[in-house]
Amino acid sequence: MTSMQLEIMLIAAVSAVACALPGVFLVLRRMALMSDAISHVVLLGIIVAFFFTGDLSSPWLLVGATATGVLTVFLVEMVTATRLVKEDAAIGLVFPALFSIAVILVSRYAGNVHIDTDAVLMGELAFAPFDRVVVGGYDIGSRSLVKMVIILALNASLLLVFYKELKIATFDPLLAVSLGFPVAALHYGLMTLVSVTAVGAFDAVGSVLVVGLMVGPAATAYLLTDRLSRMIMWSAGIGVVAAVGGYWLAYLMDASIAGCITTMLGIIFGAAHIGAPDRGIIAMARRRARQRVEFAQRMLVIHLFNHEDSPEAATENRVDHLGEHLRWRAGHIERIVDSARRRKLIQEQNGSLTLTDEGRTVAKESLQFS
Amino acid sequence: MSLTPPNPNLAIEINDLTVAYHEKPVLWDVDLHVPAGVLMAIVGPNGAGKSTLIKAALGLVKAAAGDVLIFGRPYPEQRRRVAYVPQRGSVDWDFPTTVIDVVTMGRYGALGWLKRPGAREHAEAMAALEQLGMQDFADRQISQLSGGQQQRVFLARALSQQADVYFMDEPLQGVDATTEHAIMQLLRSLRSQGKTVVVVHHDLETVEEYFDWVTMLNVRRIASGPVSEVFTRANLRIAYGGRSALGAEALERDEIRDAKPAAPIVP
Numbered sequence: 038m039t040s041m042q043l044e045i046m047l048i049a050a051v052s053a054v055a056c057a058l059p060g061v062f063l064v065l066r067r068m069a070l071m072s073d074a075i076s077h078v079v080l081l082g083i084i085v086a087f088f089f090t091g092d093l094s095s096p097w098l099l100v101g102a103t104a105t106g107v108l109t110v111f112l113v114e115m116v117t118a119t120r121l122v123k124e125d126a127a128i129g130l131v132f133p134a135l136f137s138i139a140v141i142l143v144s145r146y147a148g149n150v151h152i153d154t155d156a157v158l159m160g161e162l163a164f165a166p167f168d169r170v171v172v173g174g175y176d177i178g179s180r181s182l183v184k185m186v187i188i189l190a191l192n193a194s195l196l197l198v199f200y201k202e203l204k205i206a207t208f209d210p211l212l213a214v215s216l217g218f219p220v221a222a223l224h225y226g227l228m229t230l231v232s233v234t235a236v237g238a239f240d241a242v243g244s245v246l247v248v249g250l251m252v253g254p255a256a257t258a259y260l261l262t263d264r265l266s267r268m269i270m271w272s273a274g275i276g277v278v279a280a281v282g283g284y285w286l287a288y289l290m291d292a293s294i295a296g297c298i299t300t301m302l303g304i305i306f307g308a309a310h311i312g313a314p315d316r317g318i319i320a321m322a323r324r325r326a327r328q329r330v331e332f333a334q335r336m337l338v339i340h341l342f343n344h345e346d347s348p349e350a351a352t353e354n355r356v357d358h359l360g361e362h363l364r365w366r367a368g369h370i371e372r373i374v375d376s377a378r379r380r381k382l383i384q385e386q387n388g389s390l391t392l393t394d395e396g397r398t399v400a401k402e403s404l405q406f407s
Numbered sequence: 408m409s410l411t412p413p414n415p416n417l418a419i420e421i422n423d424l425t426v427a428y429h430e431k432p433v434l435w436d437v438d439l440h441v442p443a444g445v446l447m448a449i450v451g452p453n454g455a456g457k458s459t460l461i462k463a464a465l466g467l468v469k470a471a472a473g474d475v476l477i478f479g480r481p482y483p484e485q486r487r488r489v490a491y492v493p494q495r496g497s498v499d500w501d502f503p504t505t506v507i508d509v510v511t512m513g514r515y516g517a518l519g520w521l522k523r524p525g526a527r528e529h530a531e532a533m534a535a536l537e538q539l540g541m542q543d544f545a546d547r548q549i550s551q552l553s554g555g556q557q558q559r560v561f562l563a564r565a566l567s568q569q570a571d572v573y574f575m576d577e578p579l580q581g582v583d584a585t586t587e588h589a590i591m592q593l594l595r596s597l598r599s600q601g602k603t604v605v606v607v608h609h610d611l612e613t614v615e616e617y618f619d620w621v622t623m624l625n626v627r628r629i630a631s632g633p634v635s636e637v638f639t640r641a642n643l644r645i646a647y648g649g650r651s652a653l654g655a656e657a658l659e660r661d662e663i664r665d666a667k668p669a670a671p672i673v674p
Binding site: 065067198199200201202204205207208209211212213214215216217218259262263264265267268 | 462465466467483486489491493497498499502503504505509512515516518520521522523524548550564
């Protein structure tokens with residue numbers, strides 16, 4: 038592994054964590070799509086700032102882009118507030134409009150400048166290590182890495198400091214306002230962070246990967262845990278795994294790194310969706326199956342209970358008669374009788390079923406006697 | 408603004424409160440004077456502005472006019488003395504957090520900025536949960552709660568705020584009998600401690616049993632005062648008119664009297 042490979046992975050991993058942190062709150066606020074809008078619209082801010090400064094490396098580009106990101110959030114909220122359209126449609130109106138202005142500006146006036154829409158969408162991770170930051174003759178790393186480390190530090194420290202405030206403003210904004218927390222300021226603060234992160238990450242990894250890194254790890258982590266703090270840590274970890282895994286996938290396939298990282302995010306989400314311990318498809322199917330069996334056992338003990346000690350018990354409470362009475366298929370009856378016997382709810386003697394004490398308790402509980 | 412000086416003996420004093428959405432009034436010039444230590448229901452038909460009244464009092468929606476005083480001083484100065492229970496449906500119960508964590512949020516206001524909740528807040532939250540019989544659920548993920556349990560968690564959170572005035576938005580809406588019982592027991596115990604509790608309520612049948620004070624609302628204030636004095640057929644007719652099936656039904660019921668036979672307030 039060359040140092041350049043290492044640096045590319047490092048840039049991807051740092052970007053992943055930097056994006057995952059605000060991404061958790063975007064997902065919990067059901068604003069995932071806003072990351073899509075912001076990460077594209079920052080292009081407009083960059084172009085406009087570039088027209089004023091004429092310098093692609095000017096820090097004003099970062100300022101302009103961040104401002105455009107926040108402007109996008111503001112415009113979307115304004116359109117939503119008219120109540121003519123819902124928020125998703127408002128995003129669909131605002132973001133293409135601003136993004137297309139940027140595209141027109143690039144194609145009309147900046148044709149010979151090094152800004153092109155492919156690079157915006159896909160990033161140029163493979164070339165990121167060539168652009169070095171040299172301070173006092175000392176090479177401290179690639180520009181992208183330095184930038185993303187700073188942004189990561191910013192995101193991590195702000196999230197740590199305002200963790201409690203962000204949590205309450207996200208979970209219960211009404212309570213937060215009534216307690217005196219400035220929910221709107223927190224909201225715009227978070228959106229500013231999202232914008233800064235999107236601007237920083239997009240020339241390294243491209244805006245599509247920015248969206249992937251903000252939404253993918255958070256959505257996956259949401260399936261894996263039910264604590265906010267752990268969700269944040271899981272997101273960061275998943276982001277790193279996707280970044281490194283995606284890099285090697287790209288290396289093996291000789292394909293776009295950003296594309297492969299996004300694909301890894303998809304694969305990881307898919308795996309979690311299927312296999313997550315509580316909320317995965319498998320876990321849910323097993324839970325449902327177990328509930329079906331438990332419910333059937335309950336029906337069985339209630340049936341036995343109702344006819345216990347009655348004259349018809351001899352006919353009702355026989356394995357070979359259950360099918361007629363409960364309208365169950367033969368195989369199903371055997372399975373349920375077996376499982377109920379294993380749970381020691383019933384016992385069988387010569388094909389006749391009787392309740393155990395525990396079975397009787399379950400039946401009574403189900404019928405709400407006590 | 409009211410011309411009379413603020414009365415610090417009133418737990419809640421609302422003067423000339425008007426709220427409008429897009430120039431359509433939701434609350435019209437509402438005056439409300441609530442003495443300390445009462446358990447008050449706000450009733451009125453759907454769209455009467457019951458929730459809006461609470462939200463405007465707490466600054467959650469913007470008032471077009473009017474002022475709100477808590478013990479004689481503006482609400483922002485008295486935040487620490489007020490607790491709020493939003494409607495249960497206003498939050499996402501799939502949020503990745505636990506019961507104890509939600510209850511601890513009631514302490515966030517007193518904690519202020521930047522400080523993290525610690526052992527003390529945890530103990531206060533546990534004490535609040537115990538009062539609602541929910542201590543065994545402390546570490547439960549909130550999505551695993553039934554509706555009634557969710558409501559009790561919200562109540563526990565308000566309790567942990569250790570306030571003097573409680574605003575509750577439909578705490579009895581759609582809860583099971585056990586929860587309703589637990590909540591009413593809590594509200595009565597708050598009242599017996601001298602706290603003031605304001606509850607948006609939807610069930611006219613239980614107003615007399617549960618509350619000692621009532622405000623009837625339908626965009627404007629119809630009546631406000633002791634249940635025994637203002638919860639009358641005439642006022643109900645004004646508040647509900649023919650608009651609400653619930654109101655119309657209640658009007659037919661004999662339990663709701665025309666005039667007051669002073670009923671003892673159940674403590």
